[in-house]
Amino acid sequence: MGYLSMNIGIIGLPFVGKTTLFQLFSGVSGQTAAGSETRVVKVKDPRVETLSRIYQPKKTTYATIQFTDTPGLDPKAGAKERNRIFGILQGVDALLWVIGNFEGSEKTPREQVEDIKSEIIIRDLEIVENGIDRLKHAKYKLEKSEEELLDFLERLHHPLDQTLLPGAEYREEAEKRKAVGGLNLCSIKPSILLLNSDEASFAIETPEIKRIREDCAQNRLGWLELSGKFEMELNDFTPEERADLLTSIGLNETGIERLVREVYEHIGLISFFTVGDEEVRAWTVREKTGAKDAAGKIHTDFERGFIRAEVMRFEDLAREGQEKKLKELGLVKVVGKDHIVEDGDILYIRFNI
Numbered sequence: 001m002g003y004l005s006m007n008i009g010i011i012g013l014p015f016v017g018k019t020t021l022f023q024l025f026s027g028v029s030g031q032t033a034a035g036s037e038t039r040v041v042k043v044k045d046p047r048v049e050t051l052s053r054i055y056q057p058k059k060t061t062y063a064t065i066q067f068t069d070t071p072g073l074d075p076k077a078g079a080k081e082r083n084r085i086f087g088i089l090q091g092v093d094a095l096l097w098v099i100g101n102f103e104g105s106e107k108t109p110r111e112q113v114e115d116i117k118s119e120i121i122i123r124d125l126e127i128v129e130n131g132i133d134r135l136k137h138a139k140y141k142l143e144k145s146e147e148e149l150l151d152f153l154e155r156l157h158h159p160l161d162q163t164l165l166p167g168a169e170y171r172e173e174a175e176k177r178k179a180v181g182g183l184n185l186c187s188i189k190p191s192i193l194l195l196n197s198d199e200a201s202f203a204i205e206t207p208e209i210k211r212i213r214e215d216c217a218q219n220r221l222g223w224l225e226l227s228g229k230f231e232m233e234l235n236d237f238t239p240e241e242r243a244d245l246l247t248s249i250g251l252n253e254t255g256i257e258r259l260v261r262e263v264y265e266h267i268g269l270i271s272f273f274t275v276g277d278e279e280v281r282a283w284t285v286r287e288k289t290g291a292k293d294a295a296g297k298i299h300t301d302f303e304r305g306f307i308r309a310e311v312m313r314f315e316d317l318a319r320e321g322q323e324k325k326l327k328e329l330g331l332v333k334v335v336g337k338d339h340i341v342e343d344g345d346i347l348y349i350r351f352n353i
């Protein structure tokens, strides 16, 4: 346990390509059961391959990321369907708003964005109002944590009541308050807007799209454009042909590679590695994680008995080719529990229990 695999909930109006993208990301096609499912996807970090070539371990383990597909969110469908969909999204760490941008979409991208936003806000307002009501009318004296929760919910009510997405400061505060996490408020989850374009509209910035992009920046929503159906069709080609076809629309990476990068950047995640003859492995932690906490991701004993860590940089090892060289060059640093783990650190944990 302790091992971090982000779960990304896919949300969007009906027939915008959510399931197509879900299948593209997971590399598995076929109908999903009852319109919703979670799949675990390997994060194909090329650095892991490099490390694996150097150490020739028995086992190579990639970091993973999960995706949860949901049925189309239809504003006309009402509260019951809305609750069902948000129920599926219970516990996801971030949301991916899929916006259909192709011939035959019933609504314009802007209308879709507004619909998703208002569905999320309506749902969260209900949770917030119920929470306030429950705490205010409690028949006992509130504990300190409950008083803080009440205060938080009352503040959060303001932006929601004006149909505004709450600012990032609410998210930061919510992360520190355990009681908020249980409420599963979607308006404060990190969110990325994915514009799902067809080949004809790909990379064409209409005034409407430009405006959505600007709104995303202002509201701290991540942004990504890709062409789910087009990329799905690429699966019928050889890897070389696929790369050529991607280049033809101006891309040098696949959709999942670009999405994972955006997710890591937007949520503030980094990767560190552990290496050896037994296993080369990538781990995901939040930025600014200390060495001791990072050790805890690997094994609770490592955290409890943490003495120190030895750190190499991936780029140094990749350049020199072997650990021995790094030692000679003084590129293996000994650090204490407060060392802030950086993306690309290779850690050896020294511990004693």
Ligand SMILES: Nc1nc2c(ncn2[C@@H]2O[C@H](COP(=O)(O)OP(=O)(O)OP(=O)(O)O)[C@@H](O)[C@H]2O)c(=O)[nH]1
Residues within 6 Å of the ligand: 012, 013, 014, 015, 016, 017, 018, 019, 020, 021, 035, 070, 071, 072, 073, 102, 103, 104, 196, 197, 198, 227, 228, 229, 230
């Ligand atoms: N023209 C066009 N059609 C697409 C594109 N992406 C998906 N579609 C079509 O849209 C329909 C729905 O695709 P799905 O991926 O199942 O969409 P969804 O959002 O999961 O739909 P629901 O789960 O029913 O809400 C299918 O008929 C797809 O062929 C696209 O980029 N261009």
Ligand SMILES: [Mg+2]
Residues within 6 Å of the ligand: 018, 019, 020, 035, 069, 070, 071, 072
């Ligand atoms: Mg679907």
